[in-house]
Amino acid sequence: MTSIRRLFSAAVAGGLALALVACGGGSKPEAQSPDGIDLRMTVWTSNKDQLALFTSIADAYRAEHPNVRRITFDSLPFADYNSTLTTQIAGGNTPDLAWMGDLSRDLIAGKALVPLTDKLKGTAGWEYGDLVDSVTAEFSRDGQLYAYPFSNSPFGLYVNTDLLAKAGQTVGQSGLTWDQVSKIGGAVNAKTGKAGFVLRDFDYSSWNVLGTVWPGWGASAWNEDGSQCGMNSDQMVSAFQFLHDAIYVDKSMPGPGVKADFFAGDAAFTVAQVSRASLLDGSFKYAVYPLPKGPAGEYSVIGQAGVGVLRSGKHVEQATDFLAYLTNPVNAAKLAQYFPPPRKSLLTGEKLAASNKKLSAAQLQTVVVDQLDGAVTLPNHTKPAEISQKGKAALDPVWAKDADVKSVLGKVCETLQPLLSR
Amino acid sequence: MSMTAFWTGRRRDSLAGYLFVAPQVAGVVLFVLLPVALAVYYSFSTWDIFSGEMHLNGGSNYADLVTDPQLPKVLLSTLVFSSGVVVLNLSIGLLLAVMLNRRFAGVTAFRAIFFSPVVVSVVAWTLVWGFLLQDNGGINGLLSVVGIDGPNWLQQGPTAMASVIFAQVVRSVGVNVVLFLAALQGVPRELYEAARIDGANDRKIFFGITLPMISPTLLLTGIITVVGALQAFAQIAVLTQGGPGVSTTVLVYYVFQQAFEFNNIGYGSTLALLLLSFVLVLTILQWQLRRKWVFYEG
Numbered sequence: 091m092t093s094i095r096r097l098f099s100a101a102v103a104g105g106l107a108l109a110l111v112a113c114g115g116g117s118k119p120e121a122q123s124p125d126g127i128d129l130r131m132t133v134w135t136s137n138k139d140q141l142a143l144f145t146s147i148a149d150a151y152r153a154e155h156p157n158v159r160r161i162t163f164d165s166l167p168f169a170d171y172n173s174t175l176t177t178q179i180a181g182g183n184t185p186d187l188a189w190m191g192d193l194s195r196d197l198i199a200g201k202a203l204v205p206l207t208d209k210l211k212g213t214a215g216w217e218y219g220d221l222v223d224s225v226t227a228e229f230s231r232d233g234q235l236y237a238y239p240f241s242n243s244p245f246g247l248y249v250n251t252d253l254l255a256k257a258g259q260t261v262g263q264s265g266l267t268w269d270q271v272s273k274i275g276g277a278v279n280a281k282t283g284k285a286g287f288v289l290r291d292f293d294y295s296s297w298n299v300l301g302t303v304w305p306g307w308g309a310s311a312w313n314e315d316g317s318q319c320g321m322n323s324d325q326m327v328s329a330f331q332f333l334h335d336a337i338y339v340d341k342s343m344p345g346p347g348v349k350a351d352f353f354a355g356d357a358a359f360t361v362a363q364v365s366r367a368s369l370l371d372g373s374f375k376y377a378v379y380p381l382p383k384g385p386a387g388e389y390s391v392i393g394q395a396g397v398g399v400l401r402s403g404k405h406v407e408q409a410t411d412f413l414a415y416l417t418n419p420v421n422a423a424k425l426a427q428y429f430p431p432p433r434k435s436l437l438t439g440e441k442l443a444a445s446n447k448k449l450s451a452a453q454l455q456t457v458v459v460d461q462l463d464g465a466v467t468l469p470n471h472t473k474p475a476e477i478s479q480k481g482k483a484a485l486d487p488v489w490a491k492d493a494d495v496k497s498v499l500g501k502v503c504e505t506l507q508p509l510l511s512r
Numbered sequence: 513m514s515m516t517a518f519w520t521g522r523r524r525d526s527l528a529g530y531l532f533v534a535p536q537v538a539g540v541v542l543f544v545l546l547p548v549a550l551a552v553y554y555s556f557s558t559w560d561i562f563s564g565e566m567h568l569n570g571g572s573n574y575a576d577l578v579t580d581p582q583l584p585k586v587l588l589s590t591l592v593f594s595s596g597v598v599v600l601n602l603s604i605g606l607l608l609a610v611m612l613n614r615r616f617a618g619v620t621a622f623r624a625i626f627f628s629p630v631v632v633s634v635v636a637w638t639l640v641w642g643f644l645l646q647d648n649g650g651i652n653g654l655l656s657v658v659g660i661d662g663p664n665w666l667q668q669g670p671t672a673m674a675s676v677i678f679a680q681v682v683r684s685v686g687v688n689v690v691l692f693l694a695a696l697q698g699v700p701r702e703l704y705e706a707a708r709i710d711g712a713n714d715r716k717i718f719f720g721i722t723l724p725m726i727s728p729t730l731l732l733t734g735i736i737t738v739v740g741a742l743q744a745f746a747q748i749a750v751l752t753q754g755g756p757g758v759s760t761t762v763l764v765y766y767v768f769q770q771a772f773e774f775n776n777i778g779y780g781s782t783l784a785l786l787l788l789s790f791v792l793v794l795t796i797l798q799w800q801l802r803r804k805w806v807f808y809e810g
Contacts, residue, residue, distance in 0.1 A: 173772045180561045180777070196775075200562025294667070295753065346667040347647035402564060476774040479754075480582075486756035489667070 126159030127405050129412060131187035131397070132175055134168040140428050141165065144416075147424065151415050158408060172475065184402040186409035190237055191395050192298075192474040194229055198236045199472050204399040204410055205234040213414045217435075220419065225432045228467050229396045237396030238417045241429035243363040244461035245302045245391045247271070247381055252374040253358045257281035263379040263456075268306055268332060271359055271382050275342030278358040285350035286342025287359035290366065294346040297485050298478060301468040302361045302391045304329040306384020311469035312510055319503035319510055321481075322496075328385070330488060330495045338491050346489045363393050364430065364458050367448035378449060378457050390461035393468055395429070430458050437462065473509060480505050548788070554781035561775050573782040582758055582766070583783075589673070590742070590762040596677040597684075597741040602733060604681065605688030610718075612689065613696045623693070627686035634683065638750040641679045642666070645751070666752055669759035676747050676760055684740060688733045695729035696722065724807040731798060731806050738794050742787065763787050 135141065141163055148161035164185060166174045172193045178184060179202070190197060197203050211218045222242075229237040249261060257278040261270070275286020292299040301311065309325035312318060320326060336343040344350045344357075352360030353369040361381065370376055381390060397416070399409045415421065419433065426436050427445030436442075439455025446454060471477055484505040488498040555573050559566040577583060612623050629637060644650040645665040652662035665671045699722060707717050723730070745764050748754060754761030754769070761769075764787060771780025 176561055176775055177772070180559075197562055200560060202562040295755075345647065345664070347645075347649075347664045349646060349648070473774065476776075479769060479773060483755060483757045483761075 126157050127408050128159055129161045129187070129405060129409055130164055130185045131161070131189075132164045132166055132171075132178070132185045133189045134166055134171045136165045137428075143424060143428070147416055147421050148412075151412055155408075155411075158412070161412065179400070179402065184400045184404075186403035186405055187397060187399055187413060189395055189397050191393075192468075192470050194237055194396055194398075195470055195472045196474065197398065198229070198231050202401055203236040204401050204406055205236060206238065206399070206410065206413065207233070207235045209410050209414055210235070210238075210417075213418070216414060216418050217433075220433045220435050222432055222434055222437070222462055224463055224465060225392070225394065228394055228470065229398070237398035238413065239394050239396045239432045240417065240422075240425055241365070241395040242392050242432055242462060243365040243394075243430050244458055244465060245361055245381060245393065246364050246457040246461075247379045248352055248360045248362060248366075248370075249377040249379065250352065250355065250358050250374050251377055253278055253282060253284055253355070257358070259358075261377075263377070266379060266382045268303070268382045268384050272332070272336045272340045272342045275336070275358050276340035279341050284355075285344045285348075285352075285357035286336070286340070287361070288344060288350050288352055288357045290352065290360050290362035294486075294489055295482060296478070297482055298469050300329075300333070301466075302381065303333065303384075305389040305391060305466055306382070306386060307332070308384075308386035310466075312471065312506075316471050317510055319506045321506065322499045322503040325386070327496045327499055330499060334488065334493065334495055337489070364449070364454075365428075367446070370448050378453050380457055380461060390465040391468065392462065392465040430462075471510065473512070477506060477509050480509065551781040551784050554778050555785055557778045559777045561777070569778065573778045576779055577782060577786065580779075582761075585758045586761050586763055586766045589758065589760060592673055593677060593744070593760070593762050594738065594741040596673070597680050597744070598734070598737050600677065600681045601685050601688055601737045601741075602730070605685045605733065606692050606730075608685070608689045609692030609696055610722075613693055623689075626689050629683045630686040632683070634746045635750060637683050638679060638747050641675070642751050645675050667756055669756055672752050672756060672760050676744075676751050679751065680741070680744055680747050684737075688737065691729055691733050692726065695726035699725040727806040728808060731802050735795055735798055738798070739791055742791055742794075763790070 144163050152158045152161060175188055175193065210216050225239045225242045226235055229235060229239055254261060254274065258281070259274045259277055261274055271287055278284060279286045289299050289302060304326055307325045307329035309323055309329050310320045312320050333343065337345045350356040355374050367378065397413065399406060399413055403409055419435065422431050422433050423436055425431065426442065431437065437459045439451035439459055442454040442458060443451035481502060484502040485498065487493055488495055556568050556571060557566050558569045608626055612619060647664040651665065655662040663671050665675045703721050704717060707721055712720065743764055744762065745768065748760055748762055748765045752760040754765050763783065767780050767783045767787060770776045770783055
């Protein structure tokens with residue numbers, strides 16, 4: 091009886107082991123079914139109109155390429171996008187194409203992306219020379235473009251003019267400085283109890299968003315090649331001292347732990363990407379200006395998103411071909427109604443206004459088109475999540491009322507430098 | 513041998529038994545043992561997810577445990593959080609259970625109220641607390657009514673830790689209350705009557721009869737609460753994201769950061785094994801110590 095029981099146990103264990111071997115490990119066979127190729131692209135939008143546009147372009151591509159059976163747009167939550175995409179790659183479930191933001195440098199450094207330059211230049215009618223140089227730099231390495239920068243949305247200053255009027259304040263676009271914004275914001279706060287200015291999506295957590303402020307002081311998080319920390323520079327200390335004073339002296343910027351949503355009417359000013367204009371619901375009068383000047387003068391900042399082809403995807407050649415189609419001049423013009431395009435031919439106030447109901451042609455010319463040339467991007471580096479998290483932990487003390495700004499920023503660099511040097 | 517002779521009643525029973533446990537065994541193998549085995553393998557590896565390169569690194573992840581400047585702070589946060597949760601959860605749970613183990617009007621409603629947070633989604637529960645604990649949130653609003661200028665709860669290390677402990681205890685204490693209540697109601701009445709006749713006061717009865725009689729439940733709730741405290745993740749992720757600084761970064765959240773945010777799968781796996789070893793040691797310790805303080809009838 092004992093031997094039979096052992097035999098049976100061994101059979102069960104063997105069966106389980108076989109099941110495990112069958113279920114896990116090993117690479118999947120080529121996914122091309124006899125019926126055709128399936129492509130998958132990960133995106134972080136769940137906007138129905140945007141997804142419908144992508145689907146319509148994909149349908150047109152499939153009509154020209156009968157070997158492509160299906161193209162799906164896999165909508166992942168923005169907050170978990172990087173970790174979900176990374177997990178998919180780690181698990182062997184790599185999408186063929188993917189949107190990318192601050193993960194781009196890791197993907198490029200890890201040689202996870204397919205170089206696109208030759209394909210795009212070789213595609214008839216694609217017009218590679220139409221791309222604005224300043225917007226391709228973030229996704230290029232050694233002269234090769236690794237992701238098409240489909241969205242290049244400058245940051246601007248949104249103004250709730252109703253709230254300003256209620257506080258007896260006025261503001262003009264010309265020569266507006268950060269100091270003026272803080273003083274006016276403080277006056278609004280004192281008069282109405284509403285916030286002066288908020289930096290959208292900062293929330294005392296995503297400190298890279300402060301990269302929309304510190305260029306005004308001539309500061310940068312690190313040097314051009316990303317090897318030396320710049321958080322402890324004199325310019326950066328001045329920029330952070332300005333923010334600290336805005337919280338505790340002018341009382342124009344809400345402190346940590348205080349929620350204020352400009353688009354719900356809670357603040358006089360906000361810094362946000364121009365693409366956020368869609369959040370304006372008409373409940374108050376507004377204006378949109380370029381970013382205010384700092385002591386170092388005028389500057390502009392853009393937030394970018396790119397789309398690239400994953401080298402470990404199952405249909406690299408077909409995915410690259412679809413990307414070239416998706417981003418050709420005709421389709422780029424369609425995408426421009428949602429995403430500020432990287433093509434010179436599409437970058438005029440009139441053309442952008444044709445599909446933008448919130449901002450006028452003149453506003454779009456001023457806050458989008460005129461800002462792209464020479465714009466800097468938010469700080470980006472390989473290992474973005476680790477730098478962001480460890481930097482945040484080191485930076486947290488700067489938001490205390492009695493903080494020694496210079497000392498805290500010195501410690502931030504002590505924390506970041508080993509990561510930058512790796 | 514014919515099939516009829518082979519399939520005796522005993523063998524049929526055995527087969528039925530194996531088939532009944534097979535789904536559970538498969539689940540444990542697939543979702544516990546295999547991941548643990550893989551974690552051990554990854555802990556000796558360096559894996560660059562994007563390039564797809566993985567190689568054994570001779571245990572350098574274990575050396576990193578010693579040199580990681582954040583780990584001591586994380587372990588201290590874990591100790592403070594777990595101790596706070598365990599002590600408060602068990603003491604408040606027992607206190608509430610004793611109070612609710614009486615007959616008075618509305619006792620059922622009170623029992624339901626204290627248990628109700630347990631059935632609420634932990635993320636939803638924590639999100640609500642996140643709003644309440646903001647500087648301009650509901651709690652400070654209430655405090656201001658009585659003239660108290662409340663602290664910025666989630667933005668200062670000590671109050672942030674106190675807040676996550678409080679949110680965790682209030683949500684989970686209901687389970688312990690139910691278990692303690694069941695145990696209290698299982699204590700034979702005649703023991704209390706005999707003690708009263710012998711002149712014992714309430715304090716002596718509680719420590720001399722009640723506690724020993726419910727000690728098996730204390731052991732169970734102790735193990736559950738310790739393990740639960742070491743696994744608390746959503747509260748930290750939603751309320752503080754480990755901050756300010758690393759003041760609320762407990763070990764399980766640090767594992768998540770290293771493995772899934774920083775993509776250091778090897779070091780994250782090593783930290784996960786460290787956490788597993790803590791849970792194992794504490795559970796074995798409690799189990800061994802039961803002989804000294806747990807009273808088993810008969």
